[in-house]
Amino acid sequence: MSFQIEQQDANTLNIIFSGRLDMDSVAKLWQPCLSAIKQKPPRKLLIDAENVDYCDGAGIALLQALQMQQMTGKNSCTINGLKQDFKNLLIEKEQQQIKVEAKSSPKHRLLENLGRIGYGVAQDLRNNIVFLGILADQLCFVCLRPSKIRWIDFWKAMEDVGPRAFPIVALIGFLIGLISTFQAAPSFGQFGAQILMVNLVGLGLVREMGPLLTAVLLAGRTSSAFAAEIGTMKINQEINALNTMGINPIRFLVIPRILATMIITPFLEVFLIIFGLLGCFAVMSSLGYSWDAFIHQLNQAIKLQDYIGGLIKVFVFGWVIAGVGCLNGLKTTFDAQAVGRSTTKAVVSSLIMLVILDGIFAIVYYILGI
Numbered sequence: 203m204s205f206q207i208e209q210q211d212a213n214t215l216n217i218i219f220s221g222r223l224d225m226d227s228v229a230k231l232w233q234p235c236l237s238a239i240k241q242k243p244p245r246k247l248l249i250d251a252e253n254v255d256y257c258d259g260a261g262i263a264l265l266q267a268l269q270m271q272q273m274t275g276k277n278s279c280t281i282n283g284l285k286q287d288f289k290n291l292l293i294e295k296e297q298q299q300i301k302v303e304a305k306s307s308p309k310h311r312l313l314e315n316l317g318r319i320g321y322g323v324a325q326d327l328r329n330n331i332v333f334l335g336i337l338a339d340q341l342c343f344v345c346l347r348p349s350k351i352r353w354i355d356f357w358k359a360m361e362d363v364g365p366r367a368f369p370i371v372a373l374i375g376f377l378i379g380l381i382s383t384f385q386a387a388p389s390f391g392q393f394g395a396q397i398l399m400v401n402l403v404g405l406g407l408v409r410e411m412g413p414l415l416t417a418v419l420l421a422g423r424t425s426s427a428f429a430a431e432i433g434t435m436k437i438n439q440e441i442n443a444l445n446t447m448g449i450n451p452i453r454f455l456v457i458p459r460i461l462a463t464m465i466i467t468p469f470l471e472v473f474l475i476i477f478g479l480l481g482c483f484a485v486m487s488s489l490g491y492s493w494d495a496f497i498h499q500l501n502q503a504i505k506l507q508d509y510i511g512g513l514i515k516v517f518v519f520g521w522v523i524a525g526v527g528c529l530n531g532l533k534t535t536f537d538a539q540a541v542g543r544s545t546t547k548a549v550v551s552s553l554i555m556l557v558i559l560d561g562i563f564a565i566v567y568y569i570l571g572i
Contacts, residue, residue, distance in 0.1 A: 205231055214244055217248070220254065224258050245278070246278050250280065251265075251283050257372050266292070266296070292502060298505050334521070337452070339456065340453055341460065350453060355459070363470075367424070372494060376481040379478030379483030382402070386402060387399065387485065396489055405508060407474070411478070412478065413512045415520060417523060426545045428548070429547075433530070437536060456528040456532075468516055471512065471513070523556070526548055
């Protein structure tokens with residue numbers, strides 16, 4: 203590849219290319235060519251490409267860069283002698299650039315943006331609810347035919363969701379019990395009713411904080427993991443391979459993870475409640491209350507129906523968390539950021555669904571008097 207830069211007159215600059223405009227040659231030509239027109243921008247730039255034998259995407263990019271530099275200064279650029287094949291490639295690149303600019307240029311008003319966001323959230327909720335219905339159908343199917351369950355994946359998911367999540371669940375539970383009791387101590391102390399802090403923390407852990415905190419932790423840990431695993435399978439064409447072989451991906455991949463999460467989540471909630479109560483007792487003991495007084499007050503505060511109500515909530519939460527994570531994994535696209543986007547969306551969607559379900563449970567429990 204060779205090139206020449208000729209100054210025809212005060213307003214015209216001529217650049218003559220010959221040989222191959224490919225990636226290797228363009229790397230050497232890029233800086234000299236652009237510097238020549240940046241230092242003293244000519245009114246007219248003439249590019250002679252008659253002797254160019256080969257031109258790839260890098261060569262087209264160089265020609266486009268020279269054109270854009272001239273357009274920036276409102277000057278003209280003319281390409282002469284470019285072969286028709288290369289000219290078609292240049293035209294195609296220009297059209298692609300126009301499409302990209304057209305997509306990125308529209309600016310929407312505030313109400314439009316809010317409408318788009320609301321519509322997107324509504325669509326996600328609809329998709330989640332529909333998918334959860336499909337999961338319920340498949341769960342009924344495999345419960346009647348246990349041999350259809352892939353038990354290897356089930357036990358692996360049990361290990362990932364349960365034992366490996368235990369340390370963080372125990373730590374969060376202990377800290378929540380400790381901090382809640384510590385923060386309530388001054389207010390209850392003004393009325394000499396510090397023993398009632400056991401009622402507050404105990405009921406809060408059993409009825410609300412235990413199920414919800416366990417679900418939130420699993421939404422950030424388990425739902426994102428399921429979305430990443432299945433999303434990677436989708437990108438690697440493994441989901442398509444299952445469909446080709448006539449295997450139902452939901453029954454093969456999703457159901458073992460759903461069952462494992464639903465079974466192990468109540469156990470994690472029990473551990474969170476136990477460690478939360480231990481954190482509460484740590485503060486109560488520092489205030490001079492004995493273990494017997496703590497257990498006696500706890501027995502008076504918490505009834506069996508309170509604990510059962512919390513278990514039902516966390517059982518449903520586990521089903522929703524795993525289902526939303528697997529759904530976003532199955533919806534993964536094939537671009538570079540697809541898995542990260544699916545993982546983030548799984549966590550956000552899980553949290554939204556948890557808030558909605560928790561509100562529904564609160565209304566139902568209030569009506570039933572639980």
